[in-house]
Amino acid sequence: MAAGFEIVAVLTRPDAPVGRKRVLTPSPVAARAAELGIDIIHASRVDTAVTERIGEIRPDVAAIVAYGGLVPRVALDIPRHGWINLHFSLLPAWRGAAPVQRAVIAGDDITGAVTFQLEEGLDTGPVIGTLTEAVGPEDTSGALLERLSHSGAVLLAQTLSAIGSGAASPLPQEGEVSLAPKLTIDDGRIDWSEPALSVGRRARGVTPEPGAWTTLDGQRLKLEPVRLRPDVTDVQPGQLALAGKSVLVGTGSHAVELTKVQPAGKKMMAAADWARGQASLESVVFQ
Incomplete structure (x- = not known):
């Protein structure tokens, strides 16, 4: 919003029970979207109904962050500029749901975030923007994710601006692939x-x-x-x-x-x- 984009809709998880009284509570993204008067699509996955809804909206581009599910090909093809994913690793390192956590456990000195073109594969698409972040000796994954959430938001806005102006240059991922499955x-x-x-x-x-x-x-x-x-x-x-x-x-x-x-x-x-x-x-x- 601050970067001047017209946000036509927000896709986020359904309201979930919170606290001892299990009160149904919207996600922080849904709560903010409601404050801004943005149309909200509540869904835990991109199914047929969600895909049809996105098709009706016809967005120019979809920005996705930590959604946790795969987007089917038919939905990927709807926005004319595709789906742009903000991912918290330096791809192709740490593809998957827990990149920062796995980087800390592995002892990486440097991590970061990238924006990339979402494909059907797991975090395999070409990279558009990159930022790096040093991992301090006392950093927890929570502390790193907090920092990356702020710098990554800026990177995502810059990437979308570059796409809008035609200046974006997606590059194929290069280097050794490592996987970051969800922690148990x-x-x-x-x-x-x-x-x-x-x-x-x-x-x-x-x-x-x-x-x-x-x-x-x-x-x-x-x-x-x-x-x-x-x-x-x-x-x-x-x-x-x-x-x-x-x-x-x-x-x-x-x-x-x-x-x-x-x-x-x-x-x-x-x-x-x-x-x-x-x-x-x-x-x-x-x-």
């Missing part, structure tokens, strides 16, 4: 036999969703991202130890320091507060 709960489980660097990357990559966790006495214990402690090398993998007020856990290399933990049925708390409630911390072993 199991992706958040910490394997303490892995090196500390890998443990730290996984914890940051799954924060805030689906979240890092381990098990203690058969119950799940949620974890905030950990700090690396290369100065401590004498703690066995999964074994806990105290160093002053710090709560340490051994890994396959050196120890890591817990920041916050959330026992089952309780709120997130400082690791030191949780540790004081344990009868003998040295006997505690994470699985």
Whole structure:
């Protein structure tokens, strides 16, 4: 809207139940569209009915961000400039639903975002615009996505302007392909036999969703991202130890320091507060 485009409709998910009372709530995109008086198409996928609706509207171009579903060929062909996807990776790296999360887990130093022409394949279309973003040593996937959502919005508007003026030059993707499937709960489980660097990357990559966790006495214990402690090398993998007020856990290399933990049925708390409630911390072993 700020860039001067005429937005003829917004396609977003149906209202979903939120909170303990399960109140049906529109997506943030739908709420904003309603404020602006924009026609809203509520749908979880682009089916025949949605395709017919788009055909009636006849948009010049469709901009798509994190929709989470495939768009059929018949719908792709409706806008004369096609569908332009804002994707949060440097394609062809990390094609799929969780590109930023997978980049953090893999230890990438640089990530970014691209705009590309949507095709029937999974994130395979030619790239129009690119931006890069450094991955800091303490960045979580949530922090990176927050930054990329702002810079990516600018990139998307610039791309649409270039398409409108005829200045856009889509280029085929080049380089090694890697896949970024959607994260599951199991992706958040910490394997303490892995090196500390890998443990730290996984914890940051799954924060805030689906979240890092381990098990203690058969119950799940949620974890905030950990700090690396290369100065401590004498703690066995999964074994806990105290160093002053710090709560340490051994890994396959050196120890890591817990920041916050959330026992089952309780709120997130400082690791030191949780540790004081344990009868003998040295006997505690994470699985």
